[in-house]
Amino acid sequence: MHNLQTESDRVGNGVWDNPGLSIFATSAQEPVPNLLTQLKPMPNGENDCVSDKDVCRMFTQSSVAEATLYRQVKHQVEEVAAVLNSHLHPGQRQEQTDVDVTLALAKELARQQVEASRCLQLHRNVENLRDLEMEVARAHTALAVKNKITLNIKQTVEDKQRERAEALAEQRAVEKELREEKQRRVQKAAIFRRDLMAQITEGRTKRIQDHQKSVAEGRLELKECRDIVEQEGLKDAITKAEQRRVLLASLDQSAAMLKQTREAYALAQKNKPERGLLDALGPVTAAYVSKAQKRRLQEIEARDINAARLGFQLSQIKHDLESRDQLITSLLIREQKAKENALALEQARTKMAKKQEIREQLLSQREEQKFFRDKAVKDALVMPKDPMCFGERQYRMQVAQRENTRRLDVQCYQDMAHMVVEAKNHRKAAAQEVADIIQEVYNVQNRQDELVAIERMKVLSKQPPEVLSALKKSILTEEEISSLNLKK
Structure with missing residues (x-):
């Protein structure tokens, strides 16, 4: 603290010029607040230097020596400002440090905000980055699905193992129950066989006795049935013989009646004439002829009526066609007349316009x-009287005209040459401008490609190895594959 200068000592330092202000304002002086108020003007009346203040008045730069002097003084002013900045009060130093930190923090925040905005724009607008993000998202999804499938498979295996163990336990229990049930069934079967054999033996004995009894009864019934059948057969033979006799008698009677009928029919047809083919045609009478003539007359009248009706229809159609043709002809004539009238009116208007134009001309x-x-007349009135002859005046006029023409030609040639040079310069400037624009576009594109590559590497570096291995190698560049040590 004892090495610091006081406020009064620091105020005395400075450089003066004629208006009383410092002529060197450098960046090293900026931390000192209100530097101009701390400078002191030179005493009035002093022209060269002030010995007690160790300063000199500065004038307008007019030589190399003065320029060198100005540069030396500027360097000295910067050194003085650096010394002043290095001997600040603790409060001022803390304030300056806070200001520097605040400015640096604000600058860093602004840079981060710009960087974030630029990254966001790149991620939104660059198709390459969008494709990479989509591929990364797809890889994440595929990895999640794979993990889910693996977890499901593992869970399924565990469930199946547990179910298998439970099934084995249940199967052992069932097998045990089956063995016990089988033993019980064997015991029951043995008991049932014993009972069944006893029942079968008893039933067989009973059936043999019943069979013998039924055989005896059947033989007796068979004998009785045979007797009954013999009696019925005898009765049937007697009945059939009687029926045969009755049928033979009826047949003889029918044959006799048929013979009588034939003889009577032959006797009745003996005296009748034979019927011919012409008898079937029928007689041709006057009524039949009159009906045929009447029918023919009706057909003729019907044909006449149809012919008259068709002729009237044809005449009507012909009249309609003629009327239509006349109407179309009249319409075409009227249309042609209208076109001719419009053309004549247009020609008349054109002719009138030409006449008006000629009249105005x-x-x-x-x-x-x-x-x-x-x-x-006015020129003749005001023209001065020249004593020279007419030929001399004509010669001078021709010479003046040639000079004027030559002067105009030279001016025209100069203007044309100037225009050519300007056009050439303009084309050159335009070509250079186009080349600069194209180069700038290329530079911007290259910078954007570099930024996109950096962003892609950032995105890829954040991904785990499983996701990187799941990515398609076609979407990655050679540099990215080599940087991430991925297999092709």
């Missing part, structure tokens, strides 16, 4: 001729 020519006549 004639009027303007007459006015122009009148103007030049009046001008010639």
